Amino acid sequence: MYTTKKWIYAKPFVNEPTLDNFRLVEEAVPELADGEFMIRAMYLSVDPYQRIYMLSVPVGSTMIGGQVGQVIESKNSEFPVGSYAFAQVGWSTISVCDPAKFETRKPYVLPDLHGLPLSLGAGALGTVGNTAYFGLLEICNPQPGETVVVSGAAGAVGSMVGQIAKIKGCRVIGIAGTEDKCRWLREIGFDATINYRTDDVKEALAGAAPDGVDCYFDNVGGQTSAIVKGQMRQFGRISVCGTISMYNSEPAKVVDPQLDFVWKQLMQEGFSVHRWTDRWFEGVKQNLQWILDGKLQYRETVTEGFENMPAAFIDMLKGGNIGKAVVKV
Numbered sequence: 001m002y003t004t005k006k007w008i009y010a011k012p013f014v015n016e017p018t019l020d021n022f023r024l025v026e027e028a029v030p031e032l033a034d035g036e037f038m039i040r041a042m043y044l045s046v047d048p049y050q051r052i053y054m055l056s057v058p059v060g061s062t063m064i065g066g067q068v069g070q071v072i073e074s075k076n077s078e079f080p081v082g083s084y085a086f087a088q089v090g091w092s093t094i095s096v097c098d099p100a101k102f103e104t105r106k107p108y109v110l111p112d113l114h115g116l117p118l119s120l121g122a123g124a125l126g127t128v129g130n131t132a133y134f135g136l137l138e139i140c141n142p143q144p145g146e147t148v149v150v151s152g153a154a155g156a157v158g159s160m161v162g163q164i165a166k167i168k169g170c171r172v173i174g175i176a177g178t179e180d181k182c183r184w185l186r187e188i189g190f191d192a193t194i195n196y197r198t199d200d201v202k203e204a205l206a207g208a209a210p211d212g213v214d215c216y217f218d219n220v221g222g223q224t225s226a227i228v229k230g231q232m233r234q235f236g237r238i239s240v241c242g243t244i245s246m247y248n249s250e251p252a253k254v255v256d257p258q259l260d261f262v263w264k265q266l267m268q269e270g271f272s273v274h275r276w277t278d279r280w281f282e283g284v285k286q287n288l289q290w291i292l293d294g295k296l297q298y299r300e301t302v303t304e305g306f307e308n309m310p311a312a313f314i315d316m317l318k319g320g321n322i323g324k325a326v327v328k329v
């Protein structure tokens, strides 16, 4: 009989999460039924969506989230004991997973990562990488020579979006919240960066993209995004991935340049990466190949210790991470 540790959503989030929103519990892991497998967490993902999705989950539930772990017992031949899997089983050290219960976010055995760290299965070679791959290529359809702007650029998704746009021959401008982050983005090939906390975004963007923006990959929403949308070119495309500037507070009152949507014939589309569940491994394989070819760099901010999950989550929401925020058990 195994015992698991779990982080419980103990108190509803109001504004920025704090440690007292969470409670750590220990409990026995139930026996497996047919079709189920048991997974021991190795790397857990802390993600912005957890902040907003938990609002629709009852207090007292286990915190939601994905993890890479090892299968330690199995009554499902697709998940053999000893294999490494990704599963959306929440903030828990040992979990029972029934794949039949998932419509999207289905668990899967990780493909061969060619010696790269397993943690990438919770980031660049998983949901994050696919969000960048499909969200940029399918919605913005960036063309060589075009100008692409990405907000939240030094984060998990944003840093991959900018590099994929470079692979596609675009000029890339990243918007991020610290000088350190901006410096790193330039090191990995971004053509220009804007620090939204210290720069005048409107002026800086006009300087960096004097002819306007063809594609905008929006991770943040709010005022920054209203400014970028005001500087789009004819037939510009906007991929709305997330609105993190609003997750911890009331949305800022901003005015979208609606007239531009008509006159410049702009296209804006929101998406969930799970739209491409059927093409999941196409994205993983391509991102893996780009990493192996040295065309795509990944970075992780790793917090050690399951007991530090809430702190890692809170820190990520405040911008403490560069690249993907993960917790190593």
Ligand SMILES: NC(=O)C1=CN([C@@H]2O[C@H](COP(=O)(O)OP(=O)(O)OC[C@H]3O[C@@H](n4cnc5c(N)ncnc54)[C@H](OP(=O)(O)O)[C@@H]3O)[C@@H](O)[C@H]2O)C=CC1
Pocket (backbone or CB within 6 Å): 047, 048, 049, 127, 128, 131, 152, 153, 154, 155, 156, 157, 158, 175, 176, 177, 178, 181, 219, 220, 240, 241, 242, 243, 244, 245, 246, 271, 272, 273, 274, 316, 317, 318, 319, 320, 321, 322, 323, 324, 325
């Ligand atoms: N549509 C989809 O299917 C998916 C959407 N997403 C979305 O993608 C976005 C990025 O997620 P992910 O890459 O995992 O997270 P990140 O790794 O980018 O981490 C979050 C980052 O958000 C930035 N941030 C925090 N508060 C603000 C703010 N008020 N204004 C601007 N930036 C802020 C911080 O960077 P900084 O220092 O620059 O402020 C922080 O590092 C999120 O909006 C998320 O919800 C993610 C996965 C799937």
Ligand SMILES: C/C=C/C(C)=O
Pocket (backbone or CB within 6 Å): 048, 049, 241, 242, 243, 272, 273, 274
């Ligand atoms: C599937 C993830 C969605 C967001 C908004 O992060």
